[in-house]
Amino acid sequence: RKEVEQDPGPFNVPEGATVAFNCTYSNSASQSFFWYRQDCRKEPKLLMSVYSSGNEDGRFTAQLNRASQYISLLIRDSKLSDSATYLCVVGPNRDDKIIFGKGTRLHILP
Amino acid sequence: NAGVTQTPKFQVLKTGQSMTLQCAQDMNHNSMYWYRQDPGMGLRLIYYSASEGTTDKGEVPNGYNVSRLNKREFSLRLESAAPSQTSVYFCASITGTGYYEQYFGPGTRLTVT
Numbered sequence: 164r165k166e167v168e169q170d171p172g173p174f175n176v177p178e179g180a181t182v183a184f185n186c187t188y189s190n191s192a193s194q195s196f197f198w199y200r201q202d203c204r205k206e207p208k209l210l211m212s213v214y215s216s217g218n219e220d221g222r223f224t225a226q227l228n229r230a231s232q233y234i235s236l237l238i239r240d241s242k243l244s245d246s247a248t249y250l251c252v253v254g255p256n257r258d259d260k261i262i263f264g265k266g267t268r269l270h271i272l273p
Numbered sequence: 274n275a276g277v278t279q280t281p282k283f284q285v286l287k288t289g290q291s292m293t294l295q296c297a298q299d300m301n302h303n304s305m306y307w308y309r310q311d312p313g314m315g316l317r318l319i320y321y322s323a324s325e326g327t328t329d330k331g332e333v334p335n336g337y338n339v340s341r342l343n344k345r346e347f348s349l350r351l352e353s354a355a356p357s358q359t360s361v362y363f364c365a366s367i368t369g370t371g372y373y374e375q376y377f378g379p380g381t382r383l384t385v386t
Contacts (some may be wrong), residue, residue, distance in 0.1 A: 171313075197374070206363055206377035207316070250316070252375075260331075261306075261367075261375065265315030 169264040186251030199250040279378035296364030305347035
């Protein structure tokens with residue numbers, strides 16, 4: 164099993180729809196979980212951290228399921244500006260590594 | 274507060290040439306990282322430095338060397354560039370104090386011909 168796995172997409176979603184991504188991780192000792200957003204030809208930027216109790220930031224909701232070892236990102240009322248690649252990030256583990264998933268591409272269609 | 278800066282932004286090298294990519298952060302972060310990103314491969318860790326004076330190999334260290342010059346600066350050197358090293362290189366830093374948001378530089382686009 165790969166350390167962090169994501170569906171690469173692309174997800175083509177009409178504007179205003181709700182879309183959800185999952186990300187699975189293999190190391191049960193992982194302590195921190197994040198979603199990053201990366202626009203084309205730009206650096207990744209933190210979208211939100213993922214807490215055990217789940218957390219919401221406007222239209223974005225992140226959830227963590229430790230038993231099944233996955234995190235999720237839900238985007239409600241999607242906007243054209245949400246088009247980007249979303250990177251799942253897990254870490255650090257015992258040797259201090261932070262692992263990036265390969266990303267899920269999202270295209271919001273007008 | 275400039276965050277993480279990288280130089281150069283673009284570079285074209287011939288096979289066998291050497292160069293150093295520079296990275297600096299002004300956020301007093303302890304840990305710094307070098308990644309490469311290739312289409313379909315995601316971000317892959319080359320080297321990281323958990324603190325000043327220490328460096329460790331990541332997933333793809335072959336062909337690279339690093340120097341943690343001081344707390345602010347972490348450089349990546351290609352001694353003899355190869356076409357397989359054509360990529361976008363990102364430097365990142367984190368606080369290392371329990372909250373692990375990574376701050377990334379704008380990237381260096383390197384082409385080796």
